Amino acid sequence: xxxxxxxxxxxxxxxxxxxxxxxxxxxxxxxxxxxxxxxxxxxxxxxxxxxxxxxxxxxxxxxxxxxx
Ligand code: SF4
Numbered sequence: 001x002x003x004x005x006x007x008x009x010x011x012x013x014x015x016x017x018x019x020x021x022x023x024x025x026x027x028x029x030x031x032x033x034x035x036x037x038x039x040x041x042x043x044x045x046x047x048x049x050x051x052x053x054x055x056x057x058x059x060x061x062x063x064x065x066x067x068x
Pocket of ligand 1: 007011012013014015016017018019034035056057058059060061062
């Protein structure tokens, strides 16, 4: 099992919680200032933290789902 992470560009409101708390995975895009995930698959050692940060996003923009 692995976790795939994406930022919904229609929901992200550039609050920046994800970028501040987990810069290994999230970063702002140049220009739009919306966040994007730098990785497709969450590194195993960051899975727990990534799930916690996803819950903190006030816009529910961070989508984390299990893939095979
Ligand atoms: S916490 Fe949510 S709204 Fe804020 S930058 Fe990250 S994805 Fe966007």
